[in-house]
Amino acid sequence: MGNADLRSLAAIEEVSFAELSGAVVAVDAHNWLYRYLTTTVKWTSDDVYTTSDGTEVANLVGVVQGLPKFFEHDLTPVFVFDGAVTELKDDEVQSRREQREKYEDQLEDARAEGDAVAVARLESRTQRLTDTIVETTRELLELLDVPVIDAPAEGEAQAAVMARKGQVDYAGTEDYDALLFGSPLTLRQLTSKGNPELMDLDETLARHDLTWEQLVDVAILCGTDFNEGISGVGPKTGVSLVHEHGDLWAVFEAEGYHVENADRIRQLFLDPAVVDAPEFDTDLNPDVDAARAFVTDEWEVDEEEVARGFERIEESLVQTGLDDWA
Known part of the structure; x- marks a missing residue:
């Protein structure tokens, strides 16, 4: 997830959403999605997001709960998905896999002991982005007219280069590596309550x-x-x-x-591996009814669990002038 030691060097300050209104943000999709996925699993009963055939799609709950923040503050998200894992990252990936396996063993013990608190905590720590999770997330984003870009390797690298080239106003990720990939301005805490943090590369370099x-x-x-x-x-x-x-x-x-x-x-x-990002339309025209049906009918997510998220999306579209979206 990047070198957290960089925080002690980075120039970071809180910024209000009002200051960001109208901006376009290249979001590190895997980073953003994983945070909502783990939070959903930790605090939501699994029968809410598990289909009749046993497929878990907690990601759909997370996306519906997380996207309104962008729409409500007149931010256009462009979701950048990871490509192939960089060979040099093999050791890090293996380390994370081994840690997840340890959590899975602990989870099995917690279930046997009937420790509901430990089960919830450990279930969130054992989450991974399966093919189904990635594919259904992409489909939902497309129904909501949110631009999607495929990076050849690291998503945060693609987002950083897009920000550096002026194709977007900000990269959006929790990963401090965005600094190393040269993102001029990076928004953090987009999955948290309250205002986000703004990480400034030029100010970081000047400070040190x-x-x-x-x-x-x-x-x-x-x-x-x-x-x-x-x-x-x-x-x-x-x-x-x-x-x-x-x-x-x-x-x-x-x-x-x-x-x-x-x-x-x-x-x-x-000089990271990136693609030339295609042009994308920032005037979004979401099909909210189709998105709701996709989540609740096709993937059997509890309608009540996502009702408020879809309502917030609809309300924000009216507030920002897209009242002809329906």
Whole structure:
């Protein structure tokens, strides 16, 4: 999910939704969806989102509950879906898989013991984005006329480059890696209550007297999703080392450090695999009735569980002037 140590370096401030009105946000879809998925599973009875054949689609509840925030504040979301997992991320993926397997074992024990609180907590921690979850999410977004883009690799990288090229106003992700991928402005906390956070790349670089390339070097020294950091090197030490020696290679030479595949990791952040995003219409025309039928009839989600979410979408469309959406 990105190097959380970067938060201590990042220039982040709360921003009101009023200041964001009219903006277009490239949303890291897997990041956004996973947060709503885990929250839904943790706090909602599974019979609400489980079909008669046993398929779980808690994601549909999460999408209907999460999308109104964009519409209500006149934000246009563009959802960017991950592509292939980057080879250099294999160790991180394996680590997450092993952790999920541990939670699954604990979940089995909690169920046997009848510990409902532990079961709810562990069910949320064992969630993964299945093909069904991704496909049904995409179908629902399309019915609501929300643009969807497929990244060739990391979704946050695609979102960051779109922001850098001016195709959108902001990248939207909880992942601090958006800084390393060069997103000028990134919105965080889009899945939380209250106002979002704005993460500013230029302000971050100015605050620490670094270039973008040097910030990436600091991150590699501290550790990223693609490499282990140097033992004993945290953000402050990393900045000091780069200031003293100039760049990652000079730090390696002077300090005797080594990071396997450092050149490839550096290039991955500075020139990530992305696609030329197609043009998309920001004047959305959602088919709310079709979306509601898709969720409640086709996928058998409890109608009461998503009723308020769809109502909020309808109300926001009227408030923002799209009262001819029906």
